[in-house]
Each structure stands twice: as structure tokens, then as C-alpha cells.
Amino acid sequence: MKRLIFLITSxxxxxxxxxxxxxxEGSLLDILGKxxxxxxxxxxxxxxxxxxxxxxEMISEGTLDFRILHRFGRISDGFYExxxxxxxxxxxxxxxxxxxNLMVGFGRSTAKKEMDAFVKYRxxxxxxxxxxxxxxxxxxxxxxxxxxKDPIGNPEVPVTLSRRLGYYHELIIGRKITDRLxxxxxxxxxxxxxxxxxxxxxxLFAVGFGGRVxxxxxxxxxxxxxxxxxxxxxxxxxxxxxxxxDIETGGHVFQLxxxxxxxMNERAYLSDTNGDWLKGDIQFGFNLSRIFQVKKRPIE
Amino acid sequence: xxxxxxxPAAYFxxxxxxxxxxxxxxxxxxxxxxxxxxxxxxxxKTATCVADQASGQMxxxxxxxxxxxxxxxxxxxxxxxxxxxxxFPKATFKGQIDNHANVxxxxxxxxxxxxxxxxxxxxxxxxxVAKGTVQVKSGKPALASDFFVKLSDYDIKIPSVVGxxxxxxxxxxxxxxLEPFKK
Numbered sequence: 155m156k157r158l159i160f161l162i163t164s165x166x167x168x169x170x171x172x173x174x175x176x177x178x179e180g181s182l183l184d185i186l187g188k189x190x191x192x193x194x195x196x197x198x199x200x201x202x203x204x205x206x207x208x209x210x211e212m213i214s215e216g217t218l219d220f221r222i223l224h225r226f227g228r229i230s231d232g233f234y235e236x237x238x239x240x241x242x243x244x245x246x247x248x249x250x251x252x253x254x255n256l257m258v259g260f261g262r263s264t265a266k267k268e269m270d271a272f273v274k275y276r277x278x279x280x281x282x283x284x285x286x287x288x289x290x291x292x293x294x295x296x297x298x299x300x301x302x303k304d305p306i307g308n309p310e311v312p313v314t315l316s317r318r319l320g321y322y323h324e325l326i327i328g329r330k331i332t333d334r335l336x337x338x339x340x341x342x343x344x345x346x347x348x349x350x351x352x353x354x355x356x357x358l359f360a361v362g363f364g365g366r367v368x369x370x371x372x373x374x375x376x377x378x379x380x381x382x383x384x385x386x387x388x389x390x391x392x393x394x395x396x397x398x399x400d401i402e403t404g405g406h407v408f409q410l411x412x413x414x415x416x417x418m419n420e421r422a423y424l425s426d427t428n429g430d431w432l433k434g435d436i437q438f439g440f441n442l443s444r445i446f447q448v449k450k451r452p453i454e
Numbered sequence: 455x456x457x458x459x460x461x462p463a464a465y466f467x468x469x470x471x472x473x474x475x476x477x478x479x480x481x482x483x484x485x486x487x488x489x490x491x492x493x494x495x496x497x498x499k500t501a502t503c504v505a506d507q508a509s510g511q512m513x514x515x516x517x518x519x520x521x522x523x524x525x526x527x528x529x530x531x532x533x534x535x536x537x538x539x540x541x542f543p544k545a546t547f548k549g550q551i552d553n554h555a556n557v558x559x560x561x562x563x564x565x566x567x568x569x570x571x572x573x574x575x576x577x578x579x580x581x582x583v584a585k586g587t588v589q590v591k592s593g594k595p596a597l598a599s600d601f602f603v604k605l606s607d608y609d610i611k612i613p614s615v616v617g618x619x620x621x622x623x624x625x626x627x628x629x630x631x632l633e634p635f636k637k
């Protein structure tokens with residue numbers, strides 16, 4: 155019996171000895187207790203856009219993002235059009251970060267000579283630590299204005315400013331799941347003040363599915379799909395799907411991609427005629443983003 | 455029995471001999487050879503430090519995301535591409551003051567010190583020797599040091615495109631006004 159107790163106590167001592175040893179070697183900093191810091195998730199996407207649609211990322215406070223979006227023609231146009239390279243459609247825009255959670259932007263597209271402007275606000279920022287938020291919630295509201303001389307094409311309908319306008323609102327729910335993988339979902343509502351005919355709804359409801367898989371610090375695969383829920387059945391519009399690569403070179407972010415969408419704002423890529431991926435009605439395109447620090451930040 | 459009585463007393467004495475801060479200042483300058491408009495400098499005032507007067511040991515920890523740059527994009531690149539602060543959120547230093555018997559922590563004066571220790575950054579731990587001072591003013595010690603580290607030692611790669619803008623050997627300055635630690 156005594157031997158047994160001895161054995162058990164020595165076994166226990168041996169078991170706890172290394173634990174005690176390591177506890178004594180603890181860091182001096184342990185006396186300060188746990189840090190009360192919130193670690194906000196950054197770089198869920200390289201840019202404030204996935205490809206066409208907004209991403210869960212914001213641009214930093216006081217920075218100006220000069221964005222040139224370029225889409226070539228359709229690959230299915232064939233050799234005569236050099237597989238689309240002879241044609242081009244563009245959007246030139248500027249975004250500005252007012253605060254860490256608020257940014258605004260505007261741009262003009264060659265398609266429909268359309269102007270667009272938006273406000274983007276981060277309601278919730280994914281974080282861990284003292285504050286734990288599993289997702290980021292970002293709201294975007296925008297307005298678009300058709301700039302064509304004759305935007306309606308029907309002499310019986312007089313052109314008014316209101317008939318040139320469209321609106322969109324979306325809520326982005328996004329999560330950087332791991333360092334490599336980010337996914338986001340964006341319920342979107344597009345309203346057009348005028349549509350081609352009575353059968354086409356003025357309101358379009360869509361859900362965006364965007365994501366990123368990061369290969370290296372400077373290279374990532376991105377995709378962006380918009381599923382339109384109430385599209386008029388049997389029409390020729392295909393849902394916009396874009397896939398591409400994000401390449402970061404320092405000051406610039408290049409996004410190279412293939413997409414069946416021509417439009418470069420939410421109203422345009424969700425409601426305008428898009429090509430059919432399976433028929434090769436897709437275009438090569440790139441987004442170029444250059445960030446400038448406008449507001450001085452004191453560091454000390 | 456005696457041990458039981460002495461143990462808390464010993465602990466009490468030891469606790470009294472420690473100094474700390476949560477607002478230590480750390481800054482660095484990684485200005486490269488190329489004379490550029492953009493400064494590659496950053497600073498933070500959120501470093502934590504504990505120094506033990508009895509043993510001459512000290513430890514530092516700083517959150518890399520706390521570093522503020524003048525240029526927001528540079529800050530993003532620092533976190534994302536260089537120090538990878540999501541994977542390695544903190545830089546730490548654990549060291550021993552060589553001649554700590556010479557430092558009189560409660561007597562006003564400036565005491566030059568050499569600290570030998572190990573710095574961990576970007577998941578890599580390297581030996582580091584830093585010269586600095588312990589300056590005691592109205593009974594409160596302040597630590598200050600400038601030292602150099604090589605980014606290549608910590609496997610922080612500078613792409614050749616910006617190779618002339620960012621120095622491989624960067625100057626780090628630390629300053630901390632310590633308070634006595636009371637539990």
C-alpha cells in the first residue's frame with residue numbers, strides 16, 4: 155500500500171514538475187494582464203471593389219483613389235476585332251476616404267455617357283480581441299445619370315432629369331475567413347426611373363457573391379457574380395460574372411479579369427445587357443487603382 | 455511552515471521592484487539610399503514594457519498594427535507585405551541589463567546601460583545588443599535607446615522595385631517612462 159502511494163505521488167510529482175518549471179519561466183509582461191486591444195481585420199480585399207461590385211474594404215482616411223476601369227470588346231467578335239481588343243469602354247473615377255468608415259466616389263463611364271456617385275459606410279468592422287465581430291457590414295448607396303442626348307429613344311416620352319436617373323442600394327456582408335480566403339454576400343436593390351417597356355420591372359433585386367483567394371502577398375484570384383432575382387423571364391440578359399487576378403505592385407493595384415458585363419457601376423452591370431459566357435460573349439478588362447495620400451497624417 | 459510565511463513576503467518584495475508602462479514610444483526610420491519625398495518612418499505609443507530592478511531583466515512588446523505612418527498605403531504594405539502582422543501581431547524583446555548593479559533605480563541620475571537580449575519579429579528570434587540609458591527623475595525611471603536591426607535577419611523581404619527606397623538596416627528608437635508596479 156505504502157509503495158503504491160509512493161508510486162502515485164512520484165508519478166504526480168514528475169507529471170507536474172515540468173509544468174511548474176515552465177510557469178516560472180513566464181514572461182515579465184504577464185504581470186500586466188491581457189491586452190485590451192481590438193484587432194480590426196484589414197486587407198480582406200486589395201481594393202474597395204471586388205471586380206465590378208464594391209468589396210467589404212474601405213480606402214483609408216484622407217486618401218484619394220484614382221480608378222481607371224477599362225473593358226475591351228467581346229472575345230466572340232473574332233479576329234477582325236482582334237478578339238475584342240479593337241474596342242474599348244471605360245470608367246474614370248475618383249474615390250475619397252472621409253473617415254475610416256466613410257468614403258464617397260464618383261465616376262463617368264463611356265457607356266451611356268453615364269455619371270455615377272456613391273456613398274459607402276462601414277456599419278460594422280470585422281474584428282477580434284476585446285471586440286469580436288465575425289463579419290463586416292458595409293452599406294453602399296449610389297445614383298446614376300444617363301448622359302446621352304436621347305436617353306429614352308421614344309419621341310412620345312419627353313426627356314426629363316428624373317428620367318435619366320437610377321439608384322442602387324446594397325448591404326455587403328463580408329468575412330475574411332482566413333488570411334487566404336475572403337467571402338462576401340451583397341443583397342442589392344436597383345431602381346430605374348424609366349425602363350424600356352411595361353414588362354420590365356423598375357426595381358431589380360439581386361444578390362452579389364464575391365470572393366478572393368490569395369496566392370501570395372501580391373497576387374490573388376477574385377470573382378464577382380450577381381444573381382438577379384426578378385429578371386423578366388426569357389430575356390437576353392445574363393447575370394454578370396467576372397473572374398480575375400489582383401496584382402499589387404506597390405502603389406498600384408491591377409485587376410485583370412474576364413467578364414460578361416459591360417457596365418462598370420451597379421445599375422449598369424446588373425440591369426444592362428450582358429453577354430453569355432458559354433458563347434464567348436465575354437470581354438477582357440482591367441481596373442487600375444492608384445492611391446494618393448491627400449491628407450497629412452502626423453505620426454508623432 | 456516557515457516557507458509558507460516567507461513566500462508571500464518574498465513575492466511582495468519582488469513585486470515592488472518592478473517598473474512598467476503601457477505607453478512606451480517606439481519609432482523606426484527605414485529611409486533608403488534614394489533621396490525621396492516619401493519618408494519611410496513610423497511610430498507608436500502603445501508599447502508595453504516591464505523592467506525588474508532586482509534582476510536587471512526587461513521585456514518589451516509592441517503591436518505592429520499600432521505603428522502609424524504618414525502614408526496610409528505604406529502602413530497597409532508594412533502590415534500586409536513586410537511584417538505580416540496578421541500572422542505575427544507583436545514584436546517582442548527580452549533582455550538583461552549587463553551592468554544592472556550600477557543602476558540606482560530610486561536615485562535621480564542618468565545611468566548608461568547595455569542590454570543583451572533577444573528580439574522576436576516576423577516569427578524570427580535574433581540576439582540583440584542595445585545601448586541606452588536609464589534616467590531616473592524624481593524617483594521615476596525612464597528608458598531610452600537607439601539601435602539598428604537588419605530586416606534580412608528577420609526574413610523581411612524588400613522587393614527590388616522599392617529596394618532603394620527602403621533601407622535594409624533600420625534605426626529603431628525606444629522611449630518609455632516607467633511607473634512602479636503595484637499589485
